[in-house]
Amino acid sequence: MRRRAALPGLGLALGVTWLWLGLIVLVPLSALVLRPWELGLAGVWASVTEPRVVAALGLSFGAALGAALVDLPLGLLIAWVVVRYRFPGRRVLDAAIDLPFALPTAVAGLALTALYAPNGWLGAPLAAMGVTVAFTPLGVAVALAFVGLPFVVRMVEPVLRDLGPEAEEAAAVLGATRWQAWRRVVLPALGPALVSGVALAFARAVGEYGSVIFIAGNRPMESEIAPLLIVARLEQYDYAGAAALGLAMLLLSFVFLVVFGLMQRRLRRGVV
């Protein structure tokens, strides 16, 4: 192990890395942690428990969770088909999955609004059925499901690919039907990856801004997301209030991610 020092450049690489990380990420983020307290503890609490803030946080986290749970079956379906089947257009489908990653969020927001507006391609038929998507909380969830979908697919795909046919063959030999093998062998093996996919989709959706604000309608107490309130506070030069809300969002997301992490650990233990 003495030879591990043989490669040069650790000092330089670490110096560059910490400088880059410190200046761009750590110092600015420390402002988010430190500045809310200018309001005092009671002030911070009051600023994040205003009814309008609570409604916005509820919408951001609720719609993000709902969207991630919608992405779960859809992402699983796409990942399964792309990995297991050969059909014309499979490669195109596989490449298209990343579209929500690559498409600028403002473009996605405009596109979804045009699509789901009462006179849009999807909005018109939905309106005929009595469903309004654009400018309602449902529209927020639709936009968040769009941005989250690739996370589920991309987490499940590699696990599904590595999952050889042996276990399923064994299940079939032991007399399991295809559905039983899928339900008892495949699904449990995918469980941890599905949870990470949902967690990533959720984490992305909670803070999402560009793809949401066009379709949301942004009515206070009803279809206003938390990041929009941060922008509103900044426009009023309420820096501490904006920072308090930002910090609250980060802490809440962290709590959710810890819960997802615990779920994942339980599922993984179940498999092994």
Added chain:
Amino acid sequence: MRRPTEEAPWLRWVLCLAAVGVAVLFLVLPLAAVFAEAFRRGWEPAVRALADPDALAAVRLTLLVAAVAVPVNLVGGVAAAWAIAKFDFPGRRLLMVLIELPFSVSPVISGLVYVLVFGAQGWLGPWLEERGVQVIFALPGIVLATIFVTFPFVARTLIPLMQDQGRTEEEAAATLGADGWRMFRHVTLPNIRWALLSGVLLCNARAMGEFGAVSVVSGHVRGETNTMPLHVEILYNEYQFVAAFAVAGLLALLALVTLGAKAVLERAG
């Protein structure tokens, strides 16, 4: 006869059709809607919207911002990947977590943190103002916010690959007397070039398309601090829908080119 680990043919067809249906409904239709709205009144108004001086200024600013942000994250990302993938040192795992951090922060918060530091009531704002330096509502703020949101792309594409490749080839080069830069240029760089290019492409796509973070720090001055995504928003809010979707279409084209290039690179690497 079908193998016991395969689904019935009808079920396979149903699943394939369902997946393609979801993709069309979820992915293709929004994209098609952008172009349909842009060309609603034919080519001419769309082209005119792109040739507008404010639109051209937005394109120039977007290119300039990406031209600064991407190289910064390229250098930082390669340095971080070199340290993390090839060496063992205390704090290595912490460093990995911290590098990924910007991805779990809302774009709005990514802009907010710079306002808290450089804004009029920020930590450094008044000091900078006395010296005539403006960061927020100006180019430096837009660049900083863009670097923040695209921070992890290069590092995260390189780290798993470089870890897999190990350090034997570099050690051989070092034993044969190559100095650090020669080793990096002739051994490491050829091994990682496709992944590096893929990371740069993703970084660039996000840098050019970022909306939330840039929106917070930009100040939205037409022709000055408006990037392309911000220009789209302004046009849309002014009910200039064809123009808004025309600029949006240009950005969508960038996304499509990025996806295509990424698919090609994945097959090359």
